[in-house]
Amino acid sequence: MIFNEYVRIFTNRVYNLTQKYAGYLFIRLKHALVETFFRYIIFSLYLFSIPILSQETNQKLPAKNLNSKLSNDGVQELKIKFQNDQTIIPLTPKKPYEPPKEFSLKKENGSRFLTFYPGVQANLTDLTIQSDTGGNAVMKDDQRMDQNLTFLYDLKSPEWQIGENWGLFILNRNVNFRQSKQKITDVVATNSSSSEDSNSSKDSSPIKQYTNKDLGTETYGSYHMLLPAIYFGKKGNDHFRLGAGFGYSKVNIQGTADFNDGNGYFNNFLVFSSGRNLDEKIDNMGRYSLLNNGNIDADPYRVYLLSHLSSGNNLEALGLYTLLKGDVNPKSIDPLLALFYSQLTGNQLNPLELYALLTLGIGRVNSSSNYAKSFYVFWEIPIGVINWRLGIGGPFYNQNGYKISLTTIEMSFYTPIEF
Structure with a gap:
């Protein structure tokens, strides 16, 4: 009777202890199983990603020395050890250092639509007028810088490169002029020459001297050239070039001139x-x-x-x-x-x-033409953000028995603005 009572008490305590610690052991066992499962998943994914990273690295980068910290292409390599295996993970490539560019409105490949040439120019323009009756007038500039310095506002089309060193473009050149002097012929002496072989032959010829005088005459006006030009040089306004063009001009001339050589x-x-x-x-x-x-x-x-x-x-x-x-x-x-x-x-x-x-x-000059033939030869040199140009050219045409020609020598500094 007493033994049975002790057996019952021991059995109850064992049951109570088993019930108390069974839940704790089950929870610990469940956590261990879950942790082991996730470790297995992560390890499997990592082992699966190793060949993919190796393949991408071989496709994008050439073979490099694994001991170097920085490759020739500027790609820094990171070495990671995982379970006695060495894996290389490339980082983001570093861009090479580029020095800051100076301010410029020039485009590398030239303009897309047109180029505007704002600047200053010094022009020396001669006007020659000849009539069928023998009258002749040559008007000259004052040749003072303050009289001949004007603004430059030329326009140029896009450039069409032909080969490596040749190209074409269309130039719109605009010139204002004013001549306040006239070229006059003066006879300063007479040159006599005799021949030893002939006793009676003596030739004499006048010695002429040309001077620019202020006769009170003055001509002024403008012309606007539109001409296709071919050039030798690279494409773009930041290259040297030598070129020539031929086209038409709109000309307007007014003023007075002496058609009798100053007389x-x-x-x-x-x-x-x-x-x-x-x-x-x-x-x-x-x-x-x-x-x-x-x-x-x-x-x-x-x-x-x-x-x-x-x-x-x-x-x-x-x-x-x-x-x-x-x-x-x-x-x-x-x-x-x-x-x-x-x-x-x-x-x-x-x-x-x-x-x-x-x-x-004196003679009255009032002439205009919308289709005067024109030529222009130029030489351009880039100097930083500005360009230097030396050119010669002008229009020439006939009107009512008169031959009229304008010849301008030009030197200009301008900044190309490309659109």
Whole structure:
């Protein structure tokens, strides 16, 4: 009886202890199984990723010395040891150091649409006018820097490279000019030469000297060139080039010129003095001016007045017409010639008639053309962010029996702005 009671008590304690610690042991066993399972999964994934990383490394990078810390391509290698196996994991490649570029509006491959050339230019422009009757006028620049320095605003199309060293583009060049002097021929001496083989032959020839004088004449205007140009050089405004172009220009010229080699006033005075009476003197002046003193634009109203200068009030009308149009610079009117005309006519001329006669002493230049042939030869050198250019060229054309040519020598500094 007592033994049975002890057996029951021992059995209850064993049951209670088993029930108490069974849950704890089960939880620990479950955690151990889960931890072992995840370790197995991670280890399997890592072993599976090793051949993939090795294959990508072999495809992207050439063979390198594993002992170097930095390869030639700038890729830093990281060595990792895992269970006695060595694995190389490449890090992100480092970009090579590039020095900062200087400020420039030039594009490496040139412009896509057009290039604008803002800058300054120094131009020396000569204007030559020749008539069928032998009249000739050569107008020259003042050749002072402050008179010839102007703004540059040329335009250029994209460049089309032909081969390695040749290319094409279209250039729009714009030039303003003003000439205040005239080239005059002076005979300074006579050169005599005799031949020993001939006793009677003696040849003499004048020695001529050309000077630029201020005769009170002045021409001014502008021209705008549009020409295809071919060049020798690389593509882009940051390369040296030598080129030439031929095209057309729109030209506008106004002013006055002496078509008698500096003797315009003297020749007109002789013509006026050759008449027997006042009407004949006035008619002689009109015809001479119409033929020799520059009627380039063939103004029909002016042609009519000069052809019938003594009829009615034509002389007075010519003075008023010239004054209103402003064709003649007052600087070119000689006051001494005005005194001669007044004395020869017995003070019979009113101020407008006298002004008309004075304006006939020199030639009037009023010329324009929309299709003047043009040429241009240039040399360009890049100097940092700016370019230096030296060029020569200009338009030439015929108008109403006159041959007109403009030749400009240009030196400019500009900054290409490419679009």
